[in-house]
Amino acid sequence: MWPAERTAAEIERHGITIACFTPGYLTQMAELLGESASRLPIRSYTVGGEAMSRANLDLVQAVLKPPRIINGYGPTETVITPTVGIALAGERSDASYMPIGKPVGDRSAYVLDGDLNLCPPGVPGELYLAGGLARGYLGRPDASAERFVADPVRRCIRRSNQRSNRRTIRRANQRAVLLAPEGACTAPATWCAGTRAGNSSTSAASTIR
Structure with missing residues (x-):
């Protein structure tokens, strides 16, 4: 796994607009890079693999300022992401963790x-x-x-x-x-x-x- 600084540099270098990380790593990017990372060309971050606490979601939205964060949820047996939750810029949830959302496709x-x-x-x-x-x-x-x-x-x-x-x-x-x-x-x-x-x-x- 690259350090947060390397990840940000590669996103900038390649003009990456959609990136997927664990909530822990995305939170680390917000903590280590600060608001300078809000100028990256990201349109959407996707998180998965673990729950994203409301505190971390609030931090990422406040510091990284992505237009959208997607929470992909699903056990292995469900064959990739069966539900998706979406948090748009400015949206807040009163839940302790980011919602896992609604079923995707024919689910x-x-x-x-x-x-x-x-x-x-x-x-x-x-x-x-x-x-x-x-x-x-x-x-x-x-x-x-x-x-x-x-x-x-x-x-x-x-x-x-x-x-x-x-x-x-x-x-x-x-x-x-x-x-x-x-x-x-x-x-x-x-x-x-x-x-x-x-x-x-x-x-x-x-x-x-």
Whole structure:
């Protein structure tokens, strides 16, 4: 990984307008480079791999001043980013962590209780992701059967749900917001022919479209 100064120099040199980093690295760029980095040709930063705290999001927006920050979220079993959250310049969130957003493409996301029922708005539950999933674990039929389950909402097949102790909340605006740090993920995922991104979440809408 390059030092922040080298990264900024390469962005400037090549006229890079879209760059992807972990939240920790992007925060480090803001801390080490200061507002001089706000003059880089960046139109959009994408973060992923860990949760971005509100404090770090506020710092990056205040110091680096990007027009847009995208938060890409998704367990490996969901085959690249199933949900995306977007923060535009000047926007603030009252959530502790940057929202993980809405499903991308032909995906679905649900906040469900322990019996796989949709949680009412504001009620904690687990985040299930459906659509665009892996077919299972190679050579591990027992693990696949355990973790890939039928979609409890649409009754499709091949959805999986991941149990992670991450908490999310669905707000009335249909965005999912991470309540606990990404690092709090401790248990393996179970996949709901979509996936149960087993996060403890709070819902403000029972499905995110």
